[in-house]
Amino acid sequence: MTLRQTNIDTMRNGLFDVLVVGAGINGAVSSAALAGRGASVALIDRGDFGGFTSQESSNLVWGGFKYLENYELPLVFGLCRSRNRLMKAYPDNVKEIGFLASLGTTAPYAPWFAGLGATAYWGIGQFGTKRPKVYSPEKVETAEPVIKTDDIRGAIEYYDAYLVDNDSRFVFSFVRSAIEAGASVANYVELVSAERDGDRWRARLRDVDSGEEFETSARVIVNAAGPFVDGLNEEWGLTTEHRIVYSKGIHLVVPRLTTTKHDRVLGFFDDTQRLFYVIPMGRRSVIGTTDTRIDTPFTEVDDDDRTFLLEQINARLDLDQPLTVDDVIAERSGVRPLVVKRGAGDQRDVDWTSLSRKHEIERDDDRSVVTVFGGKLTDCLNVGEEVCGEVEHLGVPLERDLRNWYGEPATATRDEFFRQARLMKLDRLRSKPDTEPLSDRLWRRYGRRAFDMLEAIRADPRMGEDIMGSADYLRAELYNAAEHEMIVRLDDFMRRRSKIDLVVSDEAIASSPGLREVAEILFGDDAQLRLDEYFDA
Structure with a gap:
C-alpha cells in the first residue's frame, strides 16, 4: 500500500x-x-x-527591500528576521545571494540614495547578510559585463537569500x-x-x-x-x-544570461519604474516578475507578458543576440493573494x-x-x-515548541553523510561540466533519506546513473520518490518534487529515452496512463 x-x-x-x-x-x-x-x-x-x-514564486527568500518605499519598517524587520532564521535552519537549501540593482534612466533613485536605503535594510535585517555596496558604472561593467552601462548612473548590491532547489x-x-x-x-x-x-x-x-x-x-x-x-x-x-485580492506575476526561464562563476541576482527598473530581476537557476536564468491586477486566481502567460519582459531585458543587457520567444524554455504564471481589509x-x-x-x-x-x-x-x-x-x-492543547518541526538535520548527521559519500567516491560518478557534486545535491534534497540512496548505490551501481540525461536525476532518487514523496501524477515529479519542467525544454523531455523508465518506476502498471495524462495537460 x-x-x-x-x-x-x-x-x-x-x-x-x-x-x-x-x-x-x-x-x-x-x-x-x-x-x-x-x-x-x-x-x-x-x-x-x-x-x-x-509553485510560481521567484524562489527568493528576502526581507522585502522594496517595502521600505512605503515605510513598512515593522514588516521589513519581521521578514528579515524570518529570512535569517531560514538561512540558519536550512544552510544547504537557503543560501545568501547578492542582488546587483542597476540604476538607469528609469530608476527613481540616485545610487547614493539607494545606497543609504540598502544600508538601512542591512541594519533592519540585524546585519544578517554581507554589507551592501555602491557601484559606479565602470565597476558594474567589471562585475557583470552583460549589463549595458551606457545609460546607467551606477548600481547597488545588497544581499538576501534564495532557494537552491525550487x-x-x-x-x-x-x-x-x-x-x-x-x-x-x-x-x-x-x-x-x-x-x-x-x-x-x-x-x-x-x-x-x-x-x-x-x-x-x-x-x-x-x-x-x-x-x-x-x-x-x-x-x-x-x-x-480581511479578504484577498489578486495580482498576477509571471516568469520566463531562458538559457543562462550571466557569465560570472558565482550566482547573483540582477535587478532592473522597468519602464514603469517597477523592479524586475534576472535570477539564476543552475544553467538557466529566470526573468520576472510582472505585477498585473486580475479578478481570478487562474492565470497564464500571454503574448503581452512575454513581449513586455523580453523587451525590458533586451534593453538592459548586452547580449550577442536579443532574446526572442524561441529562447524561452519554460514559463511560470501565478497569483499573489494580497490582503486588504x-x-x-x-x-x-x-x-x-x-x-x-x-x-x-x-x-x-x-x-x-x-x-x-x-x-x-x-x-x-x-x-x-x-x-x-x-x-x-480554540482549546486544542499543544506541547511546548521545541522548534524541531523545521530545519535540516544536525551537523553531525550531515558530516557522517559526507564522510560516507567520500569513502565510496560518490562525486566521481558525475562527469558533466557545470554541475554540482552529487553529495551536495543528495544531502540538500533528502537529508537523512540520502543515506538510503548511498546504500542503494553500493548495492547496485546502476542506481547511481542519471536516468534522463540532462535532467540530472539518479535512478536511486526515482525509487526514493516513488516510495516517500506521494507522487500521483507525472507533473508532480517533473514540476514540483524536481524542477525538470523548468530547466529542460518540452522537446528534450518528450524525446528523452529515460522518460518511460521514470514513469514505470513512479507508477508501475499505470505508467502509460500517467504519460498520456502528462502530455495531454
Whole structure:
C-alpha cells in the first residue's frame, strides 16, 4: 500500500484535532508546526502539495527591500528576521545571494540614495547578510559585463537569500516534517463539504484520483487555501475582517544570461519604474516578475507578458543576440493573494503599489476556524507559530515548541553523510561540466533519506546513473520518490518534487529515452496512463 493510501485510510472516519485545508506553504508549515507540537493533524489539498501559488514564486527568500518605499519598517524587520532564521535552519537549501540593482534612466533613485536605503535594510535585517555596496558604472561593467552601462548612473548590491532547489520542493519539506511528526497527509483530496456538529467539524472528502468519497472529523479547521480562502469561508457562513485580492506575476526561464562563476541576482527598473530581476537557476536564468491586477486566481502567460519582459531585458543587457520567444524554455504564471481589509472598496479601487505580501491570521471562536490570509514563503515560520497560537486559543492543547518541526538535520548527521559519500567516491560518478557534486545535491534534497540512496548505490551501481540525461536525476532518487514523496501524477515529479519542467525544454523531455523508465518506476502498471495524462495537460 502506498504512503498516500495509508494516510487516506487513516483519515477515513477519523477524529483529528485539526484539519488543514490547503497544502501550499501556509498549510504545509501550519501542519508541520501543529504536528510537531503534539496535535493530531490531517492535511489535504485538492491538487498537489505546493501545486498552485506556491509553485510560481521567484524562489527568493528576502526581507522585502522594496517595502521600505512605503515605510513598512515593522514588516521589513519581521521578514528579515524570518529570512535569517531560514538561512540558519536550512544552510544547504537557503543560501545568501547578492542582488546587483542597476540604476538607469528609469530608476527613481540616485545610487547614493539607494545606497543609504540598502544600508538601512542591512541594519533592519540585524546585519544578517554581507554589507551592501555602491557601484559606479565602470565597476558594474567589471562585475557583470552583460549589463549595458551606457545609460546607467551606477548600481547597488545588497544581499538576501534564495532557494537552491525550487519552491514546491521546499513546501514539500514541511509536508515531510508533518508526516514524520505523525500527521495524516494526502494530496489530490478535495473538501466536498464541511458542517459544524456540536464540538467538531464533519467533513466530506473526495479522492480526486479515484473518485472515492469518505468522511473525517476535526475539532478545528485551518483554512490555508491561499487564493481560495474567501470562497471557503463564505461556504461556511463566516465573516472575516480581511479578504484577498489578486495580482498576477509571471516568469520566463531562458538559457543562462550571466557569465560570472558565482550566482547573483540582477535587478532592473522597468519602464514603469517597477523592479524586475534576472535570477539564476543552475544553467538557466529566470526573468520576472510582472505585477498585473486580475479578478481570478487562474492565470497564464500571454503574448503581452512575454513581449513586455523580453523587451525590458533586451534593453538592459548586452547580449550577442536579443532574446526572442524561441529562447524561452519554460514559463511560470501565478497569483499573489494580497490582503486588504473588507470595506476598502472594490478590488479595482485598491492602491496596488501599496500592497505588500504581509499575512493576516483570523480566528472564529464560535465556529473554531483559523484563516490564513496572504503571506509569502519567507514568512512561513512565523505563520506556523502564529497558527499554533490561534489553535491553542480554540482549546486544542499543544506541547511546548521545541522548534524541531523545521530545519535540516544536525551537523553531525550531515558530516557522517559526507564522510560516507567520500569513502565510496560518490562525486566521481558525475562527469558533466557545470554541475554540482552529487553529495551536495543528495544531502540538500533528502537529508537523512540520502543515506538510503548511498546504500542503494553500493548495492547496485546502476542506481547511481542519471536516468534522463540532462535532467540530472539518479535512478536511486526515482525509487526514493516513488516510495516517500506521494507522487500521483507525472507533473508532480517533473514540476514540483524536481524542477525538470523548468530547466529542460518540452522537446528534450518528450524525446528523452529515460522518460518511460521514470514513469514505470513512479507508477508501475499505470505508467502509460500517467504519460498520456502528462502530455495531454
